[in-house]
Amino acid sequence: LEGPLAIWDEDFRLVVSNHAFAQSLLNQKEMLAPGTSLEDFLNLAAHSGLFEDAIGREGEWAAASAKALRAGPIRDMTRFTNGRVHQAISHKTPSGDTLVIGTDITELETARVARESYARQLEQAHEIAHHQAYHDSLTRLGNRRFLNEELARLSDILHQKGGRIAALHVDLDRFKQINDTRGHAVGDAVLCRVGEVLQNLVTASDTLARTGGDEFVILRYCGVRKCPPARELANAIVAAFQRPIKVDGVEYRVGASVGLASTDVSDVSDLLTDSDIALYKAKSLGRGRAHRFDRGDFLEMAEIKTLSDDLLRSLDAREIVPFYQVQIDAKTGQPVGLEALARWRHPTRGLMTPDRFLSIAEDLEVVDRIDQLVFEVALAECMAAFEGVPAPSLSFNISSRRLMSGGVLLAAQQASDYPGQVAFELLESIFLDDQDEATALQLDALRDAGVELEVDDFGSGHASIIALEHIAPDRLKIDRRLIEPITTSTRSAGMVRAIIDLASALDIKITAEGVETESHADILRSLGCGRFQGYHFGRPAALPEVLQAWWPEQVRP
Ligand code: C2E
Ligand code: MG
Ligand code: MG
Numbered sequence: 001l002e003g004p005l006a007i008w009d010e011d012f013r014l015v016v017s018n019h020a021f022a023q024s025l026l027n028q029k030e031m032l033a034p035g036t037s038l039e040d041f042l043n044l045a046a047h048s049g050l051f052e053d054a055i056g057r058e059g060e061w062a063a064a065s066a067k068a069l070r071a072g073p074i075r076d077m078t079r080f081t082n083g084r085v086h087q088a089i090s091h092k093t094p095s096g097d098t099l100v101i102g103t104d105i106t107e108l109e110t111a112r113v114a115r116e117s118y119a120r121q122l123e124q125a126h127e128i129a130h131h132q133a134y135h136d137s138l139t140r141l142g143n144r145r146f147l148n149e150e151l152a153r154l155s156d157i158l159h160q161k162g163g164r165i166a167a168l169h170v171d172l173d174r175f176k177q178i179n180d181t182r183g184h185a186v187g188d189a190v191l192c193r194v195g196e197v198l199q200n201l202v203t204a205s206d207t208l209a210r211t212g213g214d215e216f217v218i219l220r221y222c223g224v225r226k227c228p229p230a231r232e233l234a235n236a237i238v239a240a241f242q243r244p245i246k247v248d249g250v251e252y253r254v255g256a257s258v259g260l261a262s263t264d265v266s267d268v269s270d271l272l273t274d275s276d277i278a279l280y281k282a283k284s285l286g287r288g289r290a291h292r293f294d295r296g297d298f299l300e301m302a303e304i305k306t307l308s309d310d311l312l313r314s315l316d317a318r319e320i321v322p323f324y325q326v327q328i329d330a331k332t333g334q335p336v337g338l339e340a341l342a343r344w345r346h347p348t349r350g351l352m353t354p355d356r357f358l359s360i361a362e363d364l365e366v367v368d369r370i371d372q373l374v375f376e377v378a379l380a381e382c383m384a385a386f387e388g389v390p391a392p393s394l395s396f397n398i399s400s401r402r403l404m405s406g407g408v409l410l411a412a413q414q415a416s417d418y419p420g421q422v423a424f425e426l427l428e429s430i431f432l433d434d435q436d437e438a439t440a441l442q443l444d445a446l447r448d449a450g451v452e453l454e455v456d457d458f459g460s461g462h463a464s465i466i467a468l469e470h471i472a473p474d475r476l477k478i479d480r481r482l483i484e485p486i487t488t489s490t491r492s493a494g495m496v497r498a499i500i501d502l503a504s505a506l507d508i509k510i511t512a513e514g515v516e517t518e519s520h521a522d523i524l525r526s527l528g529c530g531r532f533q534g535y536h537f538g539r540p541a542a543l544p545e546v547l548q549a550w551w552p553e554q555v556r557p
Helices: 019-026 038-046 057-069 106-135 144-161 175-182 184-201 230-242 270-282 297-316 354-365 367-385 406-415 430-435 437-448 465-471 480-487 490-505 520-529 542-548
Strands: 005-008 015-017 076-081 087-090 099-103 163-170 207-212 216-221 245-246 251-252 256-263 290-292 320-329 337-346 350-352 392-397 420-428 451-459 473-480 507-512
Touching: 005 019, 005 420, 015 290, 019 038, 019 099, 038 057, 087 106, 087 207, 099 175, 106 144, 144 163, 144 270, 144 297, 163 230, 175 184, 175 406, 184 207, 184 216, 184 230, 184 245, 184 480, 216 230, 230 290, 256 297, 270 290, 270 297, 270 354, 297 337, 320 367, 320 542, 337 354, 337 367, 350 430, 354 367, 367 406, 367 542, 392 406, 392 437, 392 451, 406 420, 406 437, 420 430, 437 465, 473 480, 473 490, 480 490, 480 520, 490 507, 490 520
Parallel strands: 256 290, 337 392, 392 420, 420 451, 451 473, 473 507
Antiparallel strands: 005 015, 005 099, 076 087, 087 099, 163 216, 163 256, 207 216, 245 251, 320 337, 337 350
8 A cells, every 4th residue: 555554543542554654644754653642643743734724723623633533434535735635534443443544536636626627617608608699799688589488488388377478579760870870889889778778667577688780679478466567668668768868978869669469378479570560560650659569450561561572673673753743933823843752653553652652661771762763763854854945943852861872962963964953852850850960061062062952841840940040941841731721720820921931031932832722822822932832733743744734835746
């Protein structure tokens, strides 16, 4: 035996020991004298400086070791200050002696420790990998995979205990604009902040996940015990994002739409599709609202899906064409302008107006392509039709997407070839939402290119007077919802008069939209309105038809 060995008699006096015993336990060459008591030996050992556990508490250690050996048998691991590790084993012989042997297990022990730390590292790596696979690295919320697993888990609970699962699809209304105009770093920070806001609105038992760019989903399981209605959560989310959120000291109005669906059957496979459809519906109803799924939405959605696919095809096939509505000078009654309005000449559905396809185009983010198509064709048609004669002004509707694109500047430059005035109509909301440097610069560039700027549907939104003064448009087009009641309500007439007076004070021209009757025209004329547009004078039509009605001499055979 190479390791330390000692035999103690019944009274724990040393009978015999070996060199290794003296060497490795006492750090001395001379063997320990037989007859030495266990306590004496342990006191020597405690003060040898070899036993890690004994350092600083030598007496205590010696007493405890003696007690253990006397009680025996032992099987202990001992760490030495030189880094070695022994296993000490004691054994009582039939004659009453106690045999103690030590085995150096340093290598075994090192291997075991290494094995354990390796296992721990593996476990951690696995945890991290698992977390990454199930979480979104930006917001640290769960991802789609996480959502699917949670849904499966909740569906099991539903199956066993009954109850109801609600799903809320949340989509930000203006995230894309923020991301496009302020850059991706700001976009990311906004998303993180949105994640925090949502986290604060949900309860601890809700599941919250980010499933796409600016799309979040919440699952709420409601068992037999009452829980807060999902509808309230949906409304709270909409309300929370109506207020601006603050990121790095800057306020952003992101706005949110929420689709809500719920089920009490254990087949939950349709739940997320339903809440997604409801979200789509919420957006098509005007965004910034919550909508609960119903069956009708589903059919509508199927139709929208078909139209979406079709719309992309139609752009390549150039099926989007301009119609024109005439604008009349209030004093002379002469035609002085045309507004180009998009129509979809569908091969099987026939002619479609923008209410059928514009919101779809917005979701597909192709409105700017529609604007571009209408512009190209209308400019070419009208240049040909009004060659060498006083040409009417030509107005185009410009989406916010188109406004911030490079294409619109190019279009403005091309427009200078047209013999008449070209105007770009911008919705009121553009003026309010994006009063930033970039928009202001773009508007200036358009004006420099010779294009007039008009505010479309004025009075329908919330453009402030301050914004008006700031942007200084050339013309306001008063929304037809304000015009329509002026023949029956003096209050409405008064409001229109106020707008006209305000505009003239700011040196802004006025067009009234939706002039449907002679008496509308008469009242508007008396209020000082400069231009009329409406069914009373003509509905939007293809150019040959409009020429026939108003410029017959320009009709080519
Ligand atoms: P808008 O620019 O305000 O155009 C006027 C809309 O009012 C047209 O509808 C026109 O047909 C309708 N309208 C004209 N006079 C009357 C009237 O007397 N009574 C009534 N009830 N309605 C009248 P349309 O052509 O369906 O266009 C709807 C909207 O779609 C437009 O409103 C405009 O915002 C948008 N839009 C049309 N073409 C384009 C386009 O090429 N690009 C973009 N971005 N938007 C377009
Ligand atoms: Mg318009
Ligand atoms: Mg309008």
